[in-house]
Amino acid sequence: MAMMGYSRPLGETATAITGPLSADETDAPQAHGPDPHQDLLALANKTVLASQALITEIELLLRELSTRAKKLASTGVPMFLRSLQASHALARQALDDLSASSSSSSSSPLLPDEAFLRKARRKVGTSAVDISRAATHWAILKRCSSLVAIHQAFQGSAKTTRGEEISRMPSMSARQKELMHRTLKQQAKVEVHVVASGSEWLHVRTLQADRLAQQMSDAGWNWGQHNSDELPEDEVVLDEDEWSDVPLAKQVKRLIAAAKLHRHEYRIPRIRIVLPNIGDENPDINLFLGQLSRMDPAVHVTVEVRTGEFLSRGPPVAVEDAIRNLVGCPLEGLTETLNLDHSILVALASDITHLRVVLERGHSAATRAQIEEEARHEGGLMAKVLYPILQGRKLVCTPEAAEHFHHVLRLVGTASECERGELLVALPLGSQAQMSPCNGGREAFRARFRELSVHEMPSTVDLPITVMTECWRPDSLQEDVDEGALPGVALDVVRHCGFSAAKLSVFMYGWRSGNMTLSCNREVKAQFRTLVEMYRRAEDDYGPLIWGVDVARNLLGRGAGEAGLAQTDISRTGGCDAEE
Structure with a gap:
């Protein structure tokens, strides 16, 4: 996998995006000027205004995400918003207290006592740092797309690995081993923003350059001893002993370990380390950051500084556009050609999808649930879910899927389900020109299909x-x-999956071709993921691309089911026989 180095500046240096307030990772803003009371009052007011603006934007993001996200809490945005609101309330309280004190001081010669100022300074300082960091993270997030989660925690060590490490520690009681296990687990945990639909982890550090330089010195960095005329600065490889003890290097190592344990679509997520308070002025710091990007050849790590392309390219995006990018497209990742499995073919042919079906005593529990689900949604549900996924893409299926589909239709399909099936998937197999009963081409197909459904097909x-x-x-x-x-x-997957030949052929075609396979089977994607991870031979091994549709439909079937169809003007001619 190609490695990405530490980003260099493109064009003129842009303004650092550290938000409305600036704070080091550990130091809170102080107010010790000629008039500490007025300084604190000004800082409290600035913090309140900044937090209110930030809250407004995050509320807008939350509102947009609520229309798309299945589990809003899992995005971390509600928690992020609550944290901002708590910091805002703290700053607001301090501002009110300081304002009241200022008003009383104007009519009294006594100034606020030191205890009051100390308490106010603590409130303002805490909220100012929290809001500043949040503003920095948000400003950086607005340069990303397809947000999955804010401040998502990931475990960076496997239980077996921790057990092996503890086993090498002599003379430990069972209780001590348990405590050590918890400690190692906590130490390995990382927190990132997950963007690009899950394929990228964003880790933001508001570390200052002087603090990083001090940490490098403490770890044994040899300043000014790394000049090389033979290689570009970002390709020089140094002895790990010189830089591996720097806290930032240790954190990147933890991120890499966690990324390897939490793959996205079989791939290790890219890691983007963003350092908005560090520029590219110091050659030694540049060299150190370059080492981080090459720490593990299997993991794509990019280190971004203030003057790099990521942070300095163009003006900040308008908040409406940024939020639109972060919400993303719900269908992002679909390939131009979609491979349809048997469950999708059945859903496209089913009377439950296309007609208003009345419940009958003979319906199975699963069929009853699907009929009720369609009835609860105005205009039905399955067509609304499926058609947007299919739009604008080439739709294909394997001969095995088509054969199995028609076999099931002949066994149990209603007349209208059989006719839809013949329209959807040509007979004989592979010959679209001999499609029955409509040989008039695409327009004839669409006209007849329209007659067989109460829903308009795009x-x-x-x-x-x-x-x-x-x-x-x-x-x-x-x-x-x-x-x-x-x-x-x-x-190994084929040997151990236990799938039928017809089912296996569908997913193997998608795997081999690189096309997304569409399925209503919610478990099959997890099955492939488990098998690939269990038998993985190389870091870059991957499985088939599978898009799971959350709604499924059975065939209504003959017998009691046909009696349950609502009155419609649909002609039932052209149905198929029930024989195998």
């Missing part, structure tokens, strides 16, 4: 589905691996 949904002419063959697996069409782990 014109951008590319139906009928193309049946691929090539079948995936198990005997070609080794050849696919040898040629690089599939990773080595595919050999």
Whole structure:
């Protein structure tokens, strides 16, 4: 995997985005001028105004996310907002106290006592630092897209690894081992912002350059001893003993370990370390930061400084645009071609999806639940969920999926389900021109399909589905691996998955082609992920891309089901036989 180094400046240096207030990682703002009371009053007022502006923007983000996020709490935004509101309330209280004291002082020669000022300074200082940090993080987040979570915690060590480390510690009681296990677990925990739909971790440190320089010196850095005329500055590799004890290096090491344990779509997330208070003026600091980006060749680490491209490119994005980017597109990641599995074909043919079905005693519990779910949503649910995913993309399925689909339709499908199935997936297999009963092409297909549904199908949904002419063959697996069409782990996944041949062929086609496989089976993605991680042979092994649809539909089926259809003007001609 190509490594990204520490970003260099492009163009003129932009203003540092440290938010409305500036604070070091540990030092709170102080007010010790000629008039400490007025200084504190001014700082409290500035903090209140800054926090209110910040809260307004985060509330807007939360409002937009609420329309998309399935579990809003998991985004961390509600907690982030509550923390801001608490800091705002603390600053507001201090401001009110200082204002009241100022008013009383104007009519009295006595100044506020030192105890009062000390208490006010503590409140203002705490809230000012908290708001400053939050503003810095938010300003950086506004340069990102597709937010998954703010301040997401990840564990950076496996239980077995901690156990091995503890076993090497002699003369420890069971209680001591338990406490050590907890300590190691806590030490390995990291906190990041997750962006780019989960493929990138953002770690922001408001560390100042002088503090970093001191930490480097304490770790044994040899200042001014690393000049090299042979290599560019960002390619010089130094002895780890000289820099590995720097706290920032230790933190990056923890981030890398955690990223390896928490993959996204089989891949290790990229890590972006953002240092908004550090520039590129010091060559030694530049060299040190360059070492961080090359700490592990399997992990893509980028270190961003104030004058680098990430922070200095262009003016800040307008808050409305930034929030739109952070909310992202719910369908981001879908490939141009979608591979449809059997469950999607069934949902597209089902009477439950396309008709207003009345509940009957003969319906199974699962069918009843699906009918009730459709009825609870005005205009139905399945079509609203599925059509936006399908729009504007080429839709394909494997011959095995098509054959299994029509086999099930012949067994249990209603007449209208059979006809929809014949319209959706051509018979004989692989021949769109011989589609039955509509041989009039796309327009005839759409007209007839429209008659078989109470829901309008968007014109951008590319139906009928193309049946691929090539079948995936198990005997070609080794050849696919040898040629690089599939990773080595595919050999173990196929051997141990326990899937039927028809089911396996669908996902193996998607895996080999790189196309997203669409499925209503909520468990299959987790099954593949577990298998790939269990039998992983290399860091860059990957599994099939699978998009899980949260709604599923059965065929209504003949018998009691057909009697439950509502009165419609749908013609039932062109149905299929029930024989196998």
